[in-house]
Amino acid sequence: MRELAGSMGDFGTLFPLAIGYIAVCGLDPAGFLVMMGLANIVTGLVYRLPLPIEPMKVLAVVAIAQRWSPSMIYASGFGMGIVWLLFGITGIMGWLARVTPVPVIRGIQAALGALLAVEAYKMISSALLLGALSILIVLTLRQSRYAPAAVVLIVLGLVIMFFKGELSGLDPPGFRLLPLTSFRPREVWDTMVLAGFAQIPLTATNAVIATAALIKSYWPDRPVSEKHLSLNQGIMNFILPFFGGMPMCHGAGGLAGQYYFGARTGGTNIIEGCIEIALGLFMAATIAELFGSFPRAIIGAMMFMVGLELIKFAGSVRLGSDIAPLATTLIVALATNMAFGFLAGMGTHYLLQRFLARKNGEGERS
Numbered sequence: 001m002r003e004l005a006g007s008m009g010d011f012g013t014l015f016p017l018a019i020g021y022i023a024v025c026g027l028d029p030a031g032f033l034v035m036m037g038l039a040n041i042v043t044g045l046v047y048r049l050p051l052p053i054e055p056m057k058v059l060a061v062v063a064i065a066q067r068w069s070p071s072m073i074y075a076s077g078f079g080m081g082i083v084w085l086l087f088g089i090t091g092i093m094g095w096l097a098r099v100t101p102v103p104v105i106r107g108i109q110a111a112l113g114a115l116l117a118v119e120a121y122k123m124i125s126s127a128l129l130l131g132a133l134s135i136l137i138v139l140t141l142r143q144s145r146y147a148p149a150a151v152v153l154i155v156l157g158l159v160i161m162f163f164k165g166e167l168s169g170l171d172p173p174g175f176r177l178l179p180l181t182s183f184r185p186r187e188v189w190d191t192m193v194l195a196g197f198a199q200i201p202l203t204a205t206n207a208v209i210a211t212a213a214l215i216k217s218y219w220p221d222r223p224v225s226e227k228h229l230s231l232n233q234g235i236m237n238f239i240l241p242f243f244g245g246m247p248m249c250h251g252a253g254g255l256a257g258q259y260y261f262g263a264r265t266g267g268t269n270i271i272e273g274c275i276e277i278a279l280g281l282f283m284a285a286t287i288a289e290l291f292g293s294f295p296r297a298i299i300g301a302m303m304f305m306v307g308l309e310l311i312k313f314a315g316s317v318r319l320g321s322d323i324a325p326l327a328t329t330l331i332v333a334l335a336t337n338m339a340f341g342f343l344a345g346m347g348t349h350y351l352l353q354r355f356l357a358r359k360n361g362e363g364e365r366s
Contacts (some may be wrong), residue, residue, distance in 0.1 A: 001143060001144075001146060001147075001148050001151060001262075002144075002148050002261075002263070002264070003148075003262065003263060003264070003265060003267040003268045003271055004148070004151055004268075004271050005148030005149065005150035005151045005261045005262040005263075005270040006150070006258040006259065006261050006263025006264070006270070007258070007263065007268045007272035007275065008150040008151065008153075008154055008260040008261065008270040008272075008302075009150055009214045009257035009258040009259070009260060009261035009262075009263060009302070009306065011154075011299065011302070014054065014055065015291045015294065015299060017055045017057070017060045017061075017064070018032065018033075018055070018185065018287075018291055019288050019291050019292050020060065020063075020064035020065070020290075021055070021060065021064065021073065021246060022287065022288040023288045023292075024064050024067055025063055025064060025067060025068055025069070025073060026069070026070055027061060027073060027244070027246065028070065028179045028181075028284070029176075029279075029280060029284040029285075029288065030176040030177070030178055030179065030244065030280045030281065030284040031179045031181060031243055031244015031280070032244055032245070032274070032280065033188050033276045033277065033279050033280030033284070033287065034178055034243075034277050034280035034281060035240040035243055035244055035245030035246075036053055036245065036246070036248065036273075036276050036280075037272070037273040037274065037276030037277035037280065038240075038273065038277070039053045039236050039240065039245070039248060039273070040053050040269040040270070040272050040273030041269065041270050041273035041274070041277075042365065043232065043266070043269050044266030044267065044268065044269025044270040044273065044362035045266060045270070046232075046266075047266055048057040048265060048266040049215065049219060049222060049224070049265065049266055050255060050258040050263035050264070050265070050266065050268040050269060051211075051215075051224070051250060051253075051255065051266070051269060052251055052254025052257070052258055052269075052351045053236075053248050053249075053250070053252055053269070054207075054248065054249060054250065054251045054253075054254045054256050055246055055247065055248065055249075056080065056199050056207075056247040056248065056249050056328065057199075057201060057202065057244075058198050058199040058202055059073075059076050059077075059080070059108045059195045059196065059199050059247045060192075060246070060247070062194060062195035062198075063076070063195070066194070069190070070181065071101070071181070071182065071183040071184065071187060071190075072183070072187050072190070072191050073189070073241075073246055073247070074181050074182070074183045074241035074242070074244075074245075075183035075184070075187035075188045075191050075241070076187075076188075076191035076192070076195065076196055076247050077191075077237045077240065077241040077245060077246060077247035077248070078183065078188055078237065078238065078241045079188040079191060079192045079196050080196060080199065080203075080233070080237045080247050080249075081233075081234050081235070081236070081237030081238030081241075082188075082234070082238065082335070083196070083200060083234070084203070084229065084231070084233040084234035084237065084321060085228045085230075085234030085235070085238060086234075087204075087230045087234070088227050088228075088229070088230035088231035090236055093129075093204070093208060093226045093227055093229075093230040094225070094226055094227045096098050096204060096209070096226070097208070097209050097212065097225075097226035099346075100205075100209055100342075100346065101322075101325060101345075101346075101349045102213070102317065102322070103177050103317050103322040103323070103325040103326040103329070103345070103349065104203075104325055104326070104329050104342060104345035104346055105209055105213045106313050106314050106316065106317050106329075106351060107136065107207060107211055107314070107326040107327070107328070107329025107330045107341065107345050108205045108209075108210050108252075108326065108329060108333065108338060108341065108342060108345075109210050109213075109214070109252055109310045109311075109313050109314070110310065110311050110313070110326070110330050111316040111329065111330050111333035111334055111338065111341055112206060112210070112252060112253050112307075112310055112338070113189060113253075113256075113306075113308065113309070113310030113311035114307065114311060114330070114334060115307075115334070116253055116303050116304070116306055116307035116310065117303075117307030117308065117311070118174055118307075119300075119303065119305060120300040120301070120302075120303035120304035121300070121304065122300070123296040123297060123299060123300025123303065124297050124300040124304065126296050126297055126300075127295065127296070127297035128297075130160075130275055130295060130297040130298065131297040131298075131300055131301050134297060134298045134300075134301030134302070135301045135304065135305065137149050137152055137153060137156075137301075138153070138301060138302065138305050139305075141316055142260070142261065142262070142305075143262075147155070148260040148262050150262070150302065151262060151269060153298050153301070153302060154298075156298065157294050157295045157298045157299075158294075158364030160275050160295050161293055161294065161295070166172060166293040167291075170289060170290060171286045172285040172286045173282040173283055174282065174285060175281060175282060176280070176281060176282070176284040176285070178243055179192055179243070179244045179245060180242065180243065181242060181243065181244050182242070183241070188204060198339070199247075200339065201339030201342060201343075202337070202339060203233070203249050205338055205339075205342045206251055206252050206253070206338060206344075207229070207233065207249040207251050207252075208226050208229045208230055208233075208250070209226060211229060211251060211252045211255055212224060212225065212226045212229055213252075214252050214255050214256065214313075215255070215275045217313065217316075218255075218259055229250055231250070232250070233250065237247050243278075247332075252310065253306060253307075253310060256306050256310045257302070257303075257306040257309075259309075260305060260306055260309045261302070272284060287363045299364070314326060314330075321352055321353075321356060324348055324349075325345045325346075325348040325349035325352065326345070326346040326353055328341075328342060328344050328345050328347075329341045329342065329345030329348075332344040332345070350365055
């Protein structure tokens with residue numbers, strides 16, 4: 001039951017982007033969900049740890065805002081597959097992880113947590129009483145083995161939809177075949193220019209470096225290297241766009257959500273994958289309406305608690321010289337974006353280290 005609850009821990013980021021991809025861009029929900037489900041199952045079997053599969057957020061937001069065609073979305077996923085395969089094979093990802101200091105990683109995690117908490121509050125404000133009740137359920141039942149909070153909240157949301165009559169208008173389940181999809185080579189470059197290159201820093205920091213650090217924090221005896229995460233993302237995105245898959249990555253926020261709500265093994269990924277495959281094959285015609293009608297305050301409450309879970313890791317940073325790069329990363333990331341926050345934090349760290357080294361050298365000479 002707790003693995004089932006964990007599998008629902010990152011639904012808050014999936015729901016809105018899935019609705020946008022399907023309703024605005026016309027993405028086939030069968031391919032979208034089944035490919036995500038297969039990626040989850042394979043990842044769970046290979047790593048035997050919770051390892052979230054999520055939409056690439058920059059690409060998703062730009063695609064929805066600019067109303068990309070489905071072929072452009074598939075092309076962008078293929079382009080990102082090439083990028084992350086190259087980063088993993090050439091060692092670029094491993095080098096980037098080695099030169100990124102812990103305070104910068106914690107700053108990225110804290111910024112992501114703060115952004116999730118702010119977005120969650122907006123969702124909770126649509127129904128404050130339901131949001132407060134949902135947070136109380138999380139605090140009371142998060143550790144329960146028999147009625148885990150995430151499962152209770154999903155059931156509560158479905159019950160509310162039932163009494164509001166939002167389930168009665170849905171089409172009955174029906175089997176949908178998987179699509180075979182394609183794109184033009186030119187679209188790969190076009191989508192990389194439009195959003196793909198901007199996605200790379202966010203994926204490198206949040207989906208690879210921060211996720212690897214979070215795995216090490218939760219399971220210190222079972223680390224997963226940045227190279228493996230990069231290769232995993234590359235393989236997924238290199239293959240799945242030909243069967244309707246969207247651009248996918250890992251994510252520290254998704255992992256924190258899964259762990260917070262009970263996930264401890266790869267069974268979480270397998271359960272989530274089975275749910276997504278079932279939805280894609282049998283509920284494709286109504287999935288956008290189903291996701292869109294689910295009470296936003298409940299999803300917001302889950303996201304809010306996950307945001308706090310990510311922010312707490314900033315407390316592990318040592319006082320002293322580590323505070324400046326963490327604070328710089330956090331402030332700049334919140335004011336602009338994750339990529340600029342990452343660069344600002346890196347610059348602060350290495351400038352400070354150089355200053356301290358020069359100061360120590362002058363002290364030794366005197």
